[in-house]
Amino acid sequence: MKPSIAIVGCGRMGTALAKTLSDRSWPIIGTSSLHRISAQKVAALCHAAAATDQPWEITSGADIIFLTTPDGVIASVCNDIARHGGFSAGAVVLHCSGAHASTILSAAHQNQAWIGSMHPLQSFASVDLSRNPFKGIRAAIEGDAAAISLATRIIEDLEATPLHIATSGKPLYHAAAVVASNFLVTLMGAASRMIQQAGVSSEDALVVLKPLIDGTLANIEQAGVYQALTGPVVRGDLQTIETHIRAMEETMPDILPLYRCLVHYTALLAREGNRISEDGLSVLQKVWKPQETPVS
């Protein structure tokens, strides 16, 4: 028999965990959410006997408690449950936040429960339950040894792979995920606007850029970031960069700070990878007006 689970916070993550773990024979003994109706819907999906808006009613009998509320209320929900004596001794309390460490659950230690964080490195935009959304992804874990051990068992059963992160490393780990995922979207938004300004239709903008993006990702995968660098910065082609800047000054000056900042970090990356010399880096630095040079 697998350890029993209670889910507190029945949104996208809570629903995905409840359904997928239930499908793999983890007994979900109860669900809880801010609104009882959310808890009832998820309870029906995972065959849980109890659904409530008073989480301690279901957490006290569970071996594992997932706190899948929004990040901002995880600590206060945990405090409330602990105040009601809602964690049993030896139970494991896990949250799924990427940015926060397990330490925001420290109130559970008052009930002699273990604490940890388990962050599935995936975007759960909707509750699509037709397939296992955890399959093939990484999930970052840290916390008490007992919590890491149970989280590892869960992750492997979900067909994901555990990624061990230091508790102090959580904010930077999550910032990296934001840069890789959210900021890629921001960059594509900027590139799309620029190519439209150059005369490409809005329907074609991303279609035209897509093979370039795919090729770049493939190059990064095959050769790493230093060797994947192409273009005017790594060539030290100051003239081309100045042509870009003049065009942006005339037509879309709001994008210039982003462009200058990216030239700065691309030049530093090229230097780090020994693709340009120290002199080449100094030449590129002339592109930036002193007041616009990003603070390093």
Ligand SMILES: NC(=O)c1ccc[n+]([C@@H]2O[C@H](COP(=O)([O-])OP(=O)(O)OC[C@H]3O[C@@H](n4cnc5c(N)ncnc54)[C@H](OP(=O)(O)O)[C@@H]3O)[C@@H](O)[C@H]2O)c1
């Ligand atoms: N979605 C993702 O892509 C993703 C990926 C990785 C990690 N995560 C993490 O997973 C956690 C949950 O995120 P989510 O995307 O599932 O959020 P979500 O879809 O907004 O769901 C959060 C749920 O928590 C419930 N809730 C709000 N306040 C509560 C409270 N005080 N007590 C009990 N329940 C409360 C809400 O319930 P009602 O429906 O009852 O109002 C809501 O359904 C977060 O820590 C997030 O960082 C999310």
